[in-house]
Amino acid sequence: MSRNRHPLFMPLILVGGLIFGFGLGFSHMARPEVVLNFLQFDDFGLLFVMFGAAIVSGIAFAVMPRISDGAPLTGKPFERRLKSFDRNVLIGGAIFGVGWGLSGICPGAAYASLGIGNVTILWALAGMFIGAYLQGRWRSRAVSADSVATGAD
């Protein structure tokens, strides 16, 4: 990221977040119960949210790299979101799955849940920060010691 950001950079991020959060509220993804109902096969609506969103963003990810060299506010080239595959994707995905299945909450939906008045969701937010902190400590240590940590902190 450049130090001299375009003056519209932050306002645009805010507007994007506003639409994103409104959509999560409207779709009821900010309600853990609705996600848990999906996992119980009682209501398949969640599929429309995830794939509806993926199709809309997918069009932009497919079209923009062909018609433009870079984003107007950052100059960053338009690229797709590609992450390298390794077994962490499976291990982390499985751990996330346990959490999602237990609580019905994922990060974006949790922030939106706070917005619709769900103060109880602070428990989930606290849990997420604790989890992210634990893995960050563990992985920082694993990198610096270049060995697998044995402590279960």
Add this chain to the structure above:
Amino acid sequence: MVPDPVPLQLTAELFPNGISRYAIGGLLVGLGTVVIYLGTGIPAGASTFLESTLSYVSGQSRFMQYVSSRDWRLVFTLGIILGALTFAATVQSGVITTSLYQPGTTGELYEVGGVTLWSTDVQPWRLLIGGVFVGVGTRIGKGCTSGHGVCGVGSASKTSIVGVATFLTVAIVTGQLVAALGVSP
């Protein structure tokens, strides 16, 4: 009584709350992602906010790599909260009504200053413990439902498709197990 045509019956069974609120909500989630991408070239995910925000209070190398993006991720998250609040103050409060929105009966509604807010019935221990797993898992697994599920799948990324298949499968098994053990809500 004339029976419903088969497709309608199926729809009612699989989608007891209709599909419009889900489809329109999903389109808006995608649109929010697109707005940010068109201006900045960033395919934004929501879970990196956790690590990037931790860099304000912890010097661990794992968090410090996100220092350059932590301010806009904070703004993005603030936007998500305010966007959901805007939804609560308009559609959820009944100020704006549309046949495309089905209110639903989960959780509890309450009012503060004329705004209809909503609170979950899901027990705090489930949220807390589930949250810890989400915090660990999304960071090790390189993404969550927005990073992998929306941006990654939208990018036709094989890594993300495998990631989504993994967490979706495990979440379904977990959700079914928890319900089978009689935990509700």
